[in-house]
Amino acid sequence: MRRDEVEPGGVDALLGARLAELRAERGWSLGELAERSGISRSTLSRAERAETSPTAALLNRLCAVYGRTMSQLLSEIEAEPAPVVRSADQPVWEDPSSGFVRRSVSPPHTGLRGELVEGRLAPGADIAYDRPPVPGLEQHVWLLEGELEVTVQDVAHSLGAGDCLRLRVWGPTRFRCPGPRPARYALAVVLP
Known part of the structure; x- marks a missing residue:
């Protein structure tokens, strides 16, 4: 799979949906998030629509804006927390x-x-x-x-x-x- 192709319903789709939710919870437009994060509106839009898989650096910037670690953000798209993960x-x-x-x-x-x-x-x-x-x-x-x-x-x-x-x-x-x-x-x- 190429970097710009994402699996429907996969991690990138779930991550994109969560990123869109976080922005919506704050009432920010893509422009406002772009100003806060230093990431272009088009890149943010593509990540939220899961048209591209975000890079580590991009996720780090978004985590900084949303006050989360990368693990916290990724855990928010997981199903149910368990005490043991094999x-x-x-x-x-x-x-x-x-x-x-x-x-x-x-x-x-x-x-x-x-x-x-x-x-x-x-x-x-x-x-x-x-x-x-x-x-x-x-x-x-x-x-x-x-x-x-x-x-x-x-x-x-x-x-x-x-x-x-x-x-x-x-x-x-x-x-x-x-x-x-x-x-x-x-x-x-x-x-x-």
């Missing part, structure tokens, strides 16, 4: 344009402050977030395999397998896999 049932979201794969490991629950995510970056993958989804978000990045460079407010941290970085996110961050092997990491996210 490995085969853990939602996986992929951003093919950046080489980023995200697995929501924690059972979804909107009332909890912490969550666990598995991230995978292909060699050479480079993802820049211009702002945190929630200011002051606490993150623990535990690198399981490969090499990872995490830049937080212009300070680069090079991680090797087994290393763990703790940070509070107030500004831009960047995750980069210098290669030659993929990077796989566990990310613990805690709301302030």
Whole structure:
């Protein structure tokens, strides 16, 4: 499936519908959301209509505007929260344009402050977030395999397998896999 083709009734369709609901709940036009997020009206419209699969950077900007983490947003399109989510049932979201794969490991629950995510970056993958989804978000990045460079407010941290970085996110961050092997990491996210 090409990036600009989405499966009817799939994750992208559910995500698009939820994004449209969040905008409608606030009474914002596409123009108002475009001003708040820095994303063009046409891109927002295509994402809401599930005509395209949003990138990680785009979702991050929308999460910042709506005051949610990416996991919270994705959990809002899941059916019912369960106390246990088997490995085969853990939602996986992929951003093919950046080489980023995200697995929501924690059972979804909107009332909890912490969550666990598995991230995978292909060699050479480079993802820049211009702002945190929630200011002051606490993150623990535990690198399981490969090499990872995490830049937080212009300070680069090079991680090797087994290393763990703790940070509070107030500004831009960047995750980069210098290669030659993929990077796989566990990310613990805690709301302030």
